[in-house]
Amino acid sequence: MRQTKKRVTIHDIAAASGFTASTVSRALQNDERISDATRIIIESLATQMNYRSNAVASSLRTGKSKMIGVVIPLFNRTFFASIIGGIETVMKQAGYSVMICQSNDDYESEKAAISALMRARVDGIAISVAAQTENFDHIQLLENEQIPFILFDRTHEEMEVHQVMIDDFKGAKDATLHLIEQGCRKIAYFAGVQHLTTQKNRTLGYKAALAEKGIGFDDNLMIISHLKEGSGDNAVNILYDKGIEFDAIFAASDYSAVAAMRNLQKRGVEIPKSVAIVGFSDEPFTALVTPALSTVNQHTHLMGQTVATLFMNLFQNEVDPKLMNKIILEPELIIRASSLKKQHF
Amino acid sequence: MRQTKKRVTIHDIAAASGFTASTVSRALQNDERISDATRIIIESLATQMNYRSNAVASSLRTGKSKMIGVVIPLFNRTFFASIIGGIETVMKQAGYSVMICQSNDDYESEKAAISALMRARVDGIAISVAAQTENFDHIQLLENEQIPFILFDRTHEEMEVHQVMIDDFKGAKDATLHLIEQGCRKIAYFAGVQHLTTQKNRTLGYKAALAEKGIGFDDNLMIISHLKEGSGDNAVNILYDKGIEFDAIFAASDYSAVAAMRNLQKRGVEIPKSVAIVGFSDEPFTALVTPALSTVNQHTHLMGQTVATLFMNLFQNEVDPKLMNKIILEPELIIRASSLKKQHF
DNA sequence: TTACGTTATGCAATCGTTAGCATAACCATA
DNA sequence: TATGGTTATGCTAACGATTGCATAACGTAA
Helix, strand or coil: CCCCCCCCCHHHHHHHHCCCHHHHHHHHCCCCCCCHHHHHHHHHHHHHCCCCCCHHHHHHHHCCCCEEEEEECCCCCHHHHHHHHHHHHHHHHCCCEEEEEECCCCHHHHHHHHHHHHHCCCCEEEECCCCCCCCCHHHHHHHHCCCCEEEECCCCCCCCCCEEEECHHHHHHHHHHHHHHCCCCCEEEEECCCCCHHHHHHHHHHHHHHHHCCCCCCHHHEEECCCCHHHHHHHHHHHHHHCCCCCEEEECCHHHHHHHHHHHHHCCCCCCCCCEEECCECCHHHHCCCCCCEEEECCHHHHHHHHHHHHHHHHCCCCCCCCCCEEEECCEEECCHHHCCCCCC | CCCCCCCCCHHHHHHHHCCCHHHHHHHHCCCCCCCHHHHHHHHHHHHHCCCCCCHHHHHHHHCCCCEEEEEECCCCCHHHHHHHHHHHHHHHHCCCEEEEEECCCCHHHHHHHHHHHHHCCCCEEEECCCCCCCCCHHHHHHHHCCCCEEEECCCCCCCCCCEEEECHHHHHHHHHHHHHHCCCCCEEEEECCCCCHHHHHHHHHHHHHHHHCCCCCCHHHEEECCCCHHHHHHHHHHHHHHCCCCCEEEECCHHHHHHHHHHHHHCCCCCCCCCEEECCECCHHHHCCCCCCEEEECCHHHHHHHHHHHHHHHHCCCCCCCCCCEEEECCEEECCHHHCCCCCC
């Protein structure tokens, strides 16, 4: 049977020092009303006795947990890992902890995660919605319960809520324009599920670029999938099976792009000479494949920092919580060998 | 000024139902002493009033938070992401939440993370130690405070603590033996920092394979670095600059291996014909590079599940907490094109 | 009818910290 | 010397859920 040793509380320090618990509490919080002399006594006693304040009790009393929750679809993308890195950087400085939950792109898991975070009484929740989420009642619930929350990257633009996203439209448009400038005209587009705002906007960007250059949109060239590792491979097979000609691929995911590249290389297709390729996300391995993959960098670390900063502003009432904050970051097209038909280094 | 709407508590339900808070609490916990009739009344009232139990209060009272903490070096490796996935799978089923902190491979951050988790009174802490951690006092502290904790992957084998790891020795030995079987004799080894147990064991495995086959260990062939993306590139340059001959590379990281591959390809070196390459970790992109990278799979999801299961056993006193559990999982060599000199598909 | 067991519920303390409202001790000023 | 203002600390009631120990209400057997 595990014998849990009783942890030391402010009452123990109070007893040891001869002061009251309130004085101890104040001293440890650097309350100015406590004299330096007793503060020093109490502080040294606290260290000596190995005191560690109980965040649970404090949280119950103050109603603040100094913790925010983050719900992301999956860890296994550098994309989300990097965003969380950005969030943590800012939050840690402000003395906050970050609790992370994965939805695995599943609606029920997302609901469960949000529910767990609410039960844990986090001070705020940041959410990047799951691919399967098409119902936003659980988000509405946060609104009703007046829990500060921010949607990031995969948002729900129709809702009047705080959100931080990148300009997917521009990212996709720039990528497509770049391919057109390289002389491509039949640009296959490997798209993600279209109920995600990010994916929808990328599609609009792709189409806008074509329209701007007077190229008609060809339905056959757009292949929708979940953009997992296997789907790029699959998409190329579909194009070949259907006998659809293409001289470029713009994939809304780096994994999909690299898988497509491999498929083409196996078929003896030269890249970028016969088919130019651009991905999306700037995953670190894109610089390591051959040829190096052109892609769209989403400034993920900055996005995370932006989310965190917005939280801090909300917590400090520096912004009107009623006033929706919609922050849109600029993506950056990274041009590498996979799409460079004209110039060479 | 944010007007926090008061959340509904068991007292509100008590008032609405005419029962006491204790009865409400018991009813919602399915205490058998409560009659079915009142249970139904209370439960329906709870749903109706949108009641959500306060985990903070519950945690303070019971001393259990139903939350475990996980400290990892970095998110941005599929390796750790996948382990966490495994942990979550098991924990979620048992009604636990998982709180994740990054150490960024930094000792101070690791200490801070553990401290935050202790303050949050998590029921257990799983740790994969930071690369810079060489002092284990903070781990010892957990031991002293009797907080259940498990070290995983990057452990500290000398300590008598619960740990879950993979057999890095075997993984490295198998990889090296495979290269030797392919006819390689001058196998360069791109190693990680040697105070990490994982890295140390890989080095032993590499050396054991050489010894077993009667090949002498050549200090020049072993290059130690942090195994970041750039270091594989760098290591190859060092070999060339020093004029050291090699016919294979075993890199203790996939990123390093792929970077090395690129460097060699730029130099016109044929892979695997002139230089065979094996990486470590089986990151998803390894299957997508050309040639596909041979690597060592570490069964990360299983490792996570194992950690979680061990926690559950500890929590339920099904194992003697004094009895150290050291669980070692088997790695698996994944042979792909980058190291196949002899056979062809 | 009395005594006792069951069943269903209530009472009140508790977890550790915080904070509003005293209050004691001291000093300075009129 | 009386009055008022500081300064430093104490008292006590929260925060919301849980739980050991009553106890009321009812039934049942002697």
